[in-house]
Amino acid sequence: MDDPVQFTFDGVANGFRRSLPIGLSVFAYGLVFGVLARQAGLSLLESVLMSGWVFAGASQFVAMDLWVSPLPVPTLILTTLVLNLRHVLMGAAVYPWFAPLRRRQIYPTLFFMTDENWALSMRQYAAGERDGGFLLGSGLMIYLAWLSAAMGGQMLGASIPDPARWGLDFAFTAVFAALLVGMWKGKQDVLPWAAAAATALLTSYWLPGKWYILLGGLAGSLVGAFIDGKRSRVGEPGLQAANPPNLDGKRERNEL
Amino acid sequence: MRIDPVTLLTILGMALVTYATRVGGFWMMSRITRQAGEGRASPRLEAWLSHIPGAVLISLVVPAVLSQGPEEIMALAATVLVAWRAKNLLLAMLAGVIVVAALRALNVF
Numbered sequence: 414m415d416d417p418v419q420f421t422f423d424g425v426a427n428g429f430r431r432s433l434p435i436g437l438s439v440f441a442y443g444l445v446f447g448v449l450a451r452q453a454g455l456s457l458l459e460s461v462l463m464s465g466w467v468f469a470g471a472s473q474f475v476a477m478d479l480w481v482s483p484l485p486v487p488t489l490i491l492t493t494l495v496l497n498l499r500h501v502l503m504g505a506a507v508y509p510w511f512a513p514l515r516r517r518q519i520y521p522t523l524f525f526m527t528d529e530n531w532a533l534s535m536r537q538y539a540a541g542e543r544d545g546g547f548l549l550g551s552g553l554m555i556y557l558a559w560l561s562a563a564m565g566g567q568m569l570g571a572s573i574p575d576p577a578r579w580g581l582d583f584a585f586t587a588v589f590a591a592l593l594v595g596m597w598k599g600k601q602d603v604l605p606w607a608a609a610a611a612t613a614l615l616t617s618y619w620l621p622g623k624w625y626i627l628l629g630g631l632a633g634s635l636v637g638a639f640i641d642g643k644r645s646r647v648g649e650p651g652l653q654a655a656n657p658p659n660l661d662g663k664r665e666r667n668e669l
Numbered sequence: 670m671r672i673d674p675v676t677l678l679t680i681l682g683m684a685l686v687t688y689a690t691r692v693g694g695f696w697m698m699s700r701i702t703r704q705a706g707e708g709r710a711s712p713r714l715e716a717w718l719s720h721i722p723g724a725v726l727i728s729l730v731v732p733a734v735l736s737q738g739p740e741e742i743m744a745l746a747a748t749v750l751v752a753w754r755a756k757n758l759l760l761a762m763l764a765g766v767i768v769v770a771a772l773r774a775l776n777v778f
Contacts, residue, residue: 434759458672459680466684476683486679494686499725504694506721511695512702512709523691528729533758535722580770583744586733587765590745591752593726594761605720606727613728614735626728633724638717645712 417543418513424546425553428534432554435529438584439470440558441576446473447566448573453480457567464563468556469527471623472496492622499626502634503531507548510538514545525552529588536592604640609633739778744769 443464450460467473472493479489504523511519522545530551537547566573576582596602613629620628698718702710710718734741748765755761772778 431758434762438762455676456672459676462672462677463680463683466680467687468684469687472683472687484675484679486675486682489679490682490686493683494690497687497690500687500690501694501697502721502725504691504696505698506694506718506725508695508698508702509710509715509718512699519695520692523695524688526691532722532726532729539722578770578773580744580766580768580773583741583765583769584762586730586741587744587748587762588758589726589729590748590765591758591761593723593730594749594752595756596723596726602723605724609724609727610731613732617732617736625732626725629728629731630721630725633727634717634720637720637724638713641716641720642713 418510418545419543420514420518420545420549422546424544425550426546427544428530428537428547428550428552429554430550431537431547432530432533432551435533435551435584435588436554436558438576438581438588439529439555440562441579441581441584442470443559443562444566444569444573445576446470446477446559447563448569448571449474449477449566450563451567451570453477454482455480455567457564460563460567461560464560465556467493468524468559469493469497470559475622496623499528499623499630500526502627502630503528506535507531510543511545511548518545518549522549522552525549525556527552527555529585530555532589532592536595539596601640602637605633605637608636740769740772743772 446464447460450463455463463473463476467476475492475496476489479485479492503526507523507526511522526548530548533551534542534548609629609632612632613625616628617625698710698714701714702708705711709715730745734745744765747768748761751757751764752761
């Protein structure tokens with residue numbers, strides 16, 4: 414628990430292994446992407462390049478919706494940017510963990526940051542994981558699943574059943590919910606999480622795309638930071654007791 | 670293997686903006702802390718960053734479940750229960766997937 418921040422092959426292997434369940438559902442959706450890409454007229458090479466270079470599920474699915482001839486190039490690129498803006502918030506959250514690492518470890522690893530492996534890695538970080546290789550390894554598992562499935566879907570064509578028939582559309586939501594349960598620290602989370610839920614819910618009705626994730630995440634984290642700030646100004650004596658002891662140990666470690 | 674130059678450039682453009690979003694948050698944080706003359710986030714900044722994962726996950730889950738139906742709400746309850754009791758990600762995921770698939774197949778709602 415008190416390990417200093419490092420970046421090892423063991424960490425990569427551990428992240429890779431721990432992401433296998435998520436990799437399976439990513440694979441199912443990668444197959445669907447391959448089928449859609451073929452229907453949209455992409456060649457095998459083109460859909461593999463898109464999955465391998467862009468590597469962002471939601472924006473790739475939306476791109477297939479917009480994929481008509483002649484290609485609306487600015488729309489496609491702008492839509493991709495907007496859909497993926499939530500990554501900015503996710504990358505910021507990685508900062509306290511990755512700041513001590515080297516650039517050649519940080520920037521390639523961030524290429525492999527998706528909703529799923531970021532969520533899993535942040536859960537591990539909250540539980541004391543300090544090996545940055547975990548984020549890379551979990552990302553590599555998802556990359557492997559996503560890329561091979563895009564190939565498979567493209568080659569198999571329309572013979573793939575709808576993943577929703579097997580409940581697999583719920584797999585990601587279930588993973589996120591399970592990780593949330595592990596992140597629950599106590600009643601100090603109630604207000605930030607409620608603020609995030611309310612903001613995300615309202616903006617998901619009013620704004621298209623994925624703005625609701627970014628705005629909900631911003632609202633919830635700002636409320637959390639505000640409450641923490643008020644607490645430390647008042648110097649509330651109960652704060653130490655309210656935090657699990659491993660969290661305090663972790664914070665000291667970060668300050669070394 | 671066929672590849673169309675416009676398609677290639679579009680994919681490249683999509684890839685570049687996506688990578689920019691992936692590194693942008695980290696890059697901004699390192700700029701901010703460097704300007705503040707510190708090698709790491711200030712306690713206040715770190716407090717904010719530490720609240721991001723929970724807030725983002727809530728934002729992923731709540732609209733996804735509430736925009737669906739009672740099947741998904743039941744499946745969410747099953748997932749949370751298993752995650753809480755068994756503390757196992759795979760089991761929790763399976764619980765949610767199985768409950769939602771079963772309720773849809775039975776068409777009870």
